[in-house]
Amino acid sequence: MAEDYEAVLCVKPAVHVYRVPPRASNRGYRAAEWQLDQPAWSGRLRITAKGKTAFIKLEDKTSGELFAQAPVEEFPGIAVESVTDSSRYFVIRIEDGNGRRAFIGVGFVDRGDAFDFNVALQDHFKWVKQQNELAKQAENPDQAPKLDLGFKEGQTIKLNIANMKKKEGAAGNARPRPAGPGGLSLLPPPPGGKSSAATLPSGEQLPSSLPAAIRLPGTPITDSLLSWPQPAAAPSAPATDVWGDFTKASGSDSNQTQANAGWVQF
Numbered sequence: 001m002a003e004d005y006e007a008v009l010c011v012k013p014a015v016h017v018y019r020v021p022p023r024a025s026n027r028g029y030r031a032a033e034w035q036l037d038q039p040a041w042s043g044r045l046r047i048t049a050k051g052k053t054a055f056i057k058l059e060d061k062t063s064g065e066l067f068a069q070a071p072v073e074e075f076p077g078i079a080v081e082s083v084t085d086s087s088r089y090f091v092i093r094i095e096d097g098n099g100r101r102a103f104i105g106v107g108f109v110d111r112g113d114a115f116d117f118n119v120a121l122q123d124h125f126k127w128v129k130q131q132n133e134l135a136k137q138a139e140n141p142d143q144a145p146k147l148d149l150g151f152k153e154g155q156t157i158k159l160n161i162a163n164m165k166k167k168e169g170a171a172g173n174a175r176p177r178p179a180g181p182g183g184l185s186l187l188p189p190p191p192g193g194k195s196s197a198a199t200l201p202s203g204e205q206l207p208s209s210l211p212a213a214i215r216l217p218g219t220p221i222t223d224s225l226l227s228w229p230q231p232a233a234a235p236s237a238p239a240t241d242v243w244g245d246f247t248k249a250s251g252s253d254s255n256q257t258q259a260n261a262g263w264v265q266f
Contacts, residue, residue: 009054010047010120012113017041017058017067018105020091029081031089034105043067045106047120052128054121056080056092058106068094068104075121088114 016039020029046057056070070092072079083089089107108114151157 006048006050008046008048009124010045010116012045012108012117013061014109014113015043015045015058016107016109017043018089018107020103020105028084029091029105031083031086031105031107034089034107036107039107040104041067045117047117047124049124052131054124056106058094068096070094072121075125080121087111090114090117 018031018034018036019040021033023029041058044059044061046059048055048057052073054072054075056072058067058069059065060067070079079093081091083091083105088109088111089105091103092106093101093103095101108117
């Protein structure tokens with residue numbers, strides 16, 4: 001159980017205990033009235049927590065024997081009070097477990113130790129308050145504050161759609177490719193290029209003897225696009241291949257003589 005676990009909140013090795021004279025009125029305690037040069041007891045102080053209750057324990061420095069303890073159920077409260085004339089001294093209410101109580105003065109040698117003592121008690125009871133609120137919400141979930149994410153009356157929001165417009169414009173500029181026979185899409189002509197179809201002056205027609213369109217490998221084209229006339233046939237008189245001498249020149253002397261006939265020999 002979490003309530004059976006005892007946690008240590010603060011430990012201070014040097015603390016003095018003083019006898020506190022009875023308070024004659026409702027005014028606060030004053031440490032100047034305690035005979036500060038003659039403490040009644042000196043030792044160490046520990047603050048522990050068990051459940052929601054904190055315990056201020058005064059123990060012997062060497063043996064750890066308990067001298068007195070003060071249970072604290074709320075802070076600030078009657079169990080721990082500050083004095084009016086110093087920040088290093090407090091009045092705590094100790095109990096012996098048999099119902100007897102007494103008020104004693106506690107003083108720290110250093111102001112930093114007194115600050116840590118005060119903060120340790122504050123942090124513990126902040127945690128206790130949070131636990132109480134969570135327990136109430138668990139018992140009554142309908143009464144817990146609900147998060148309202150709706151728009152209030154007259155409330156508006158702004159959306160930055162500049163980037164969205166740019167993306168839409170970029171997508172809208174894409175031109176559809178022309179579809180050829182059978183639904184095949186054709187690549188558009190290169191930028192700045194001339195149309196593949198020859199443009200003739202008005203009134204003229206293409207000769208009927210033009211060869212069929214040459215199809216580029218891997219490119220689906222039609223008769224209306226990318227059609228080039230084939231080169232005219234070579235004259236039939238010289239039937240020999242002009243490059244034959246080079247392809248057949250495999251070391252023949254006669255061919256070498258013909259090839260070198262036009263060169264001046266030195």
